[in-house]
Amino acid sequence: MLQLTENANYPIGHLMPSIVLYKPSFEGWLSAVFYVYANKLQHNTALQLTAHDCYVPSLIDHAISVVTEADKAQRVLVKLNKLIGRSGMRQILWGFLSEKDNIGTTLFHVVKYAIDYPDRLVMEDLGHLDVLELAQTVKSVGREKHRMEAFVRFEHTTDDIYFARVEPDFNVLPLIGEHFRQRYQDQHWAIYDLSRGYGIYYDKSQSTPSRPAALQTITDLDDIVLRNPASIHSMDEQRYQQFWQGYFTNVNIKERKNPRLHRQYLPQRYWKYLSEKQILPNAEHLQKKR
Numbered sequence: 205m206l207q208l209t210e211n212a213n214y215p216i217g218h219l220m221p222s223i224v225l226y227k228p229s230f231e232g233w234l235s236a237v238f239y240v241y242a243n244k245l246q247h248n249t250a251l252q253l254t255a256h257d258c259y260v261p262s263l264i265d266h267a268i269s270v271v272t273e274a275d276k277a278q279r280v281l282v283k284l285n286k287l288i289g290r291s292g293m294r295q296i297l298w299g300f301l302s303e304k305d306n307i308g309t310t311l312f313h314v315v316k317y318a319i320d321y322p323d324r325l326v327m328e329d330l331g332h333l334d335v336l337e338l339a340q341t342v343k344s345v346g347r348e349k350h351r352m353e354a355f356v357r358f359e360h361t362t363d364d365i366y367f368a369r370v371e372p373d374f375n376v377l378p379l380i381g382e383h384f385r386q387r388y389q390d391q392h393w394a395i396y397d398l399s400r401g402y403g404i405y406y407d408k409s410q411s412t413p414s415r416p417a418a419l420q421t422i423t424d425l426d427d428i429v430l431r432n433p434a435s436i437h438s439m440d441e442q443r444y445q446q447f448w449q450g451y452f453t454n455v456n457i458k459e460r461k462n463p464r465l466h467r468q469y470l471p472q473r474y475w476k477y478l479s480e481k482q483i484l485p486n487a488e489h490l491q492k493k494r
Contacts, residue, residue, distance in 0.1 A: 220248060223267035226308065228255040230300055232270070233308055234277035237315060239270045246316055253308035287318045292327045298345045299338045301375045307341070310334050349376045353383050355474045358393060359433055360441040366393040367433060369477055377404055381419045389416045396425060445479045452480035 224245070226236035236253050240246050259267065285293055299311055313334040318326040330336045358366035366388070370377075377397050381404045384393065389411055396403030403422045410417035429436055437445075475481040 220266070221245065221268040222248070222250050222265045223252045223254055223259070225254055225256050225259055225267055225269040227272045228257050229272065230297065231274060231277040232272040233300060233311065234280040235272045236270045236308070237312060238273075238276040238280050240312070251309075251312075252306075253312045254305075255308060258305050284315060284318070287322055288327055292318075295327060295338060295342050298342045298379070301378065302341045302345050303375050304341065310337050310341075314338055345374045345376065345379075348372050348374050349379045351471075351474070352376050352380050355470070355478070356380075356384075356395060357477055357479055359479075360438045360444070361433075361436045362438050363436070364392060364438075366391055367429075367436075368393070368395045369398055369430065369433065370395060371399045371473075371477075372397065375400060377402070385416050385419055394422060396422070396430070398430060445482075448479055449482070 224236045224240060226232035232255070233253065240251065240253070245251055254267075256269070261267075281293075284296065288296070296311055296314070299307055304310075314326065314332075317329075317332060317334065318324075326332075327335065327339075330339060352370060352372055356368045356370060358368045361367050375397070377395065377400075380395070384395065385406055388406065390408060392406065392408055394403055394405040401423065403425070405420045405422045407417050407420065
């Protein structure tokens, strides 16, 4: 049975929420944390914080939805920054971007631990199961971030934009944008996450000699472009892909192939967006002649 509580917010006869639902954004989760403490729900050990898009309705649990409020989210953010510092906040944010089903609850348990014991180095206490789970999640997100920075392949389009498609396991676009913004300031480029339906765009015309342009979020792209980017390839891009495939084919030494090691360093799920792994319709001339 759900616990009954007698207080100003939930008089007898009212069910205490066992699930707090938030909009799937970091500000939404921060607003949910504020709601929990404002209504004195933090001591309910069965309490879960769940994103709307991960919630499965149940006849047993009592769920309540929380509105995202920027001012309340900011208050929680300031409080957490004082408790766990910049490094701790980075772990919280990276953990949130993992989008795991239970991550909202895990992060709340870590936050509650930090609030209950403000003098402890909470983020270093791997003996605490939730802190350990967060640390492992952050490590996985960091690995995916590194791979995205290494394996993103841009394709030059007829609009003079370098366009890349990705499908990362985690929502790492907010983490890799600065990497590319600092390195490709002299180009128009965009990276689009097919799994999550949004991307980031860099418009070099808005940059200055002292500061690169701010990244923009894009959401509406033509389905044809997403399914078949070759339809908007520039002539240079077509030639570059042929040259690169020819180089990749001819430097390969058949006798020294090690598929297992190759997949270890370059997981197969990335291959479909690597030009060297594609076979063009007119690629016969790329085959070795020896």
